[in-house]
Amino acid sequence: MVKVYSYVLDTLADWELGYVTSELNSGRFFKEGDQRLSLRMVSYSKETIHTMGGIAIEPNYLIENIEVSETTVLLLPGAETWSDPKHGAIIEKAKELLQIGGTVCAICGATAALANAGILNDRPHTSNGLGFLEMVSHGYSGQEFYIESPSVVDNNLITASSTGALLWTKQIIEHLGVFQSSTLEFWYDYFSTGDPKYYFALMETLPVNHEN
Template identity: 50%
Template sequence: MKQIYIYVMDTLADWEIGYITAELHSRRFFKDNAPEIAIQTVSYTPHSITTMGGLKVTPDCKLDSMIVDENTVLILPGSDTWHQPEHQAVLQYAQQILNANGTVAAICGATLALATSNMLNSRNHTSNGPGFLDMFATNYTGQSFYQDQPVVRDNNLITAGSTDALLWSKAILETLDVFRNDTLALWYTFFNEGNPNTFYDLMETLPSKGH
């Protein structure tokens, strides 16, 4: 079973995790033989946090109850508060997860947090554009590993820029192997282009259609 943790914090960028949380929770496009998954929100605090959109989210668990192994997936959204010291703990867990061959997926400000914690100095990665990490992470030395792409996967690390939540979600879904390949391709095309005919094609790939 894949244990998925979604880190929640004040000023969390709601839209960046919207695609992935909706699909993992609803399982509406999962294939018949999709791996088992469990999803929990996790934080440094047991108290509710307030997202950038004003939503109140009460974490399911605290960091010290996390399972850390090759089946762990940690999703780190963007936020305006990554610089605050209380988030150092989750970054330490992120390193432990990577060391255990688990998966870490970071977007927007979370990539800066990883860079500040020296996790991007020897791994291929992306962020909010060339120069962004240099500007804000003074100890960042991973320039030669930076790729000016919307989303970059380096084995079990997935990084993305602030405007690429859909493609980032696609990469996470692909890693989890919960969609058929044709379902995933059509899912991305539909939400990227909005053509209703693509949605009908997407529905035809689902188990209920007998394929």
């Protein structure tokens, strides 16, 4: 089973994880026969964290519990507290996962943490702007690999800006292969445009006995 770990930390940007955790946890649009994923909240301790929106989350896994394998997916959300040294352990875990073929998905402030660790120096990526990374990540020298896009896929690394949560989610789902391609396209079209025709097109891609 694919294990998806979502790192949680104080001031976590709620909206950046909303689409991806909802779809991966519910499995409501998964293609027929696809098993639901194991989604786990992980942190540096099991103390309750509070998101930017004031939601309290109790992590159920510690960083050392993360299974390092090719099928592991690590979600790193934005937050205003990434500069705290206690988050260094999860960045080291991200390095391990990338090296062995696991998947790391970082958005907003989490991309700055990866950049500061030198992870983005030699592979395509994006963030909240090149100037943002240069300002907050002293270990960053990957300017030639920076791409101006809401979200960028480079094999097993998926990075996004603070405004790229929807495209980031689409790319993560596509990487995991849990939606039919037509389902994913209509899902993205509906949530990016709000046009109801895409909602009905989305529903038509699902099995007849599908329960939403």
